[in-house]
Amino acid sequence: MSELMSAVTSDMQTLFRQEVELARAELRQEASKAGKTAGMFGGAGLGGYMVALFLSLTAMFALDNVLDLALAALIVTAIWALIGAVLYHKGRQRMRTMSPKPEQTLETLKEDAQWARHPTG
Numbered sequence: 001m002s003e004l005m006s007a008v009t010s011d012m013q014t015l016f017r018q019e020v021e022l023a024r025a026e027l028r029q030e031a032s033k034a035g036k037t038a039g040m041f042g043g044a045g046l047g048g049y050m051v052a053l054f055l056s057l058t059a060m061f062a063l064d065n066v067l068d069l070a071l072a073a074l075i076v077t078a079i080w081a082l083i084g085a086v087l088y089h090k091g092r093q094r095m096r097t098m099s100p101k102p103e104q105t106l107e108t109l110k111e112d113a114q115w116a117r118h119p120t121g
Helices: 002-064 068-097 103-117
Strands: none
Touching (some): 002 068, 002 103
């Protein structure tokens, strides 16, 4: 009987260690996604800054030189606006797919608890 209890205890310890390692792996994966998403939001912020900068330059040059220089600055502003919008949209999409919970670990923990209650089932 003591050997059986020792084996069950050892198995439970091994199972617990494996669950902790699985949780760590899932959290690392989610942290990597979060880092990439933050980079996209950073890019969108830079794009927004550039829009403001070039829009200001456009207004300034439009008053000074009515057509040529202002049109060029407006085109650059539109390009930066597009870049910022695309990065923001992609970052927002990725943010929606992220899950802060280690789903796989939670599922296997539920299965382990069910097995512990009914080891022969």
